[in-house]
Amino acid sequence: MKGEVYYGKGIRELEDQYPDLYELVTDMNETVWDGKILDYKTQKLIAIGITASRADPRATKKQIKSAIEVLGISKDEIVDVLRVVLLTSGMPAFSKSLQILNSVLETMD
CATH class of the missing domain: 1.20.1290.10 (AhpD-like)
Incomplete structure (x- = not known):
């Protein structure tokens, strides 16, 4: 979802504790919510x-x-x-x- 809004508990903790995993989640989020085919x-x-x-x-x-x-x-x-x-x-x-x-x-x- 645009703006890095995450609903799963614990995702924000990744940002400080495991930045590589947080980046992976953020990249996946942007890939899924791209609006290329379905708006x-x-x-x-x-x-x-x-x-x-x-x-x-x-x-x-x-x-x-x-x-x-x-x-x-x-x-x-x-x-x-x-x-x-x-x-x-x-x-x-x-x-x-x-x-x-x-x-x-x-x-x-």
């Missing part, structure tokens, strides 16, 4: 779908929040992604992700 917005929507389908509340919240704040992605666009999550991963993952979306939107109002 960055589409890539972000895919990331939301993946984290939501895994029912990972922390990652889903962070992906949704940054999608709205950084890219201006709308609630309707995110709900479209969550519809695919419902179809492919079931009601629990969908329901949890929808709750997360609504809580993020509430805190932004």
Whole structure:
């Protein structure tokens, strides 16, 4: 993700303790989020779908929040992604992700 925003715990510790590994993660991050074929917005929507389908509340919240704040992605666009999550991963993952979306939107109002 642009700007070296990492959601995994421990990544920042790499910067001081293992700079070579931190550089590797940073390079990989820039390679993945390059927007060459799929634009960055589409890539972000895919990331939301993946984290939501895994029912990972922390990652889903962070992906949704940054999608709205950084890219201006709308609630309707995110709900479209969550519809695919419902179809492919079931009601629990969908329901949890929808709750997360609504809580993020509430805190932004």
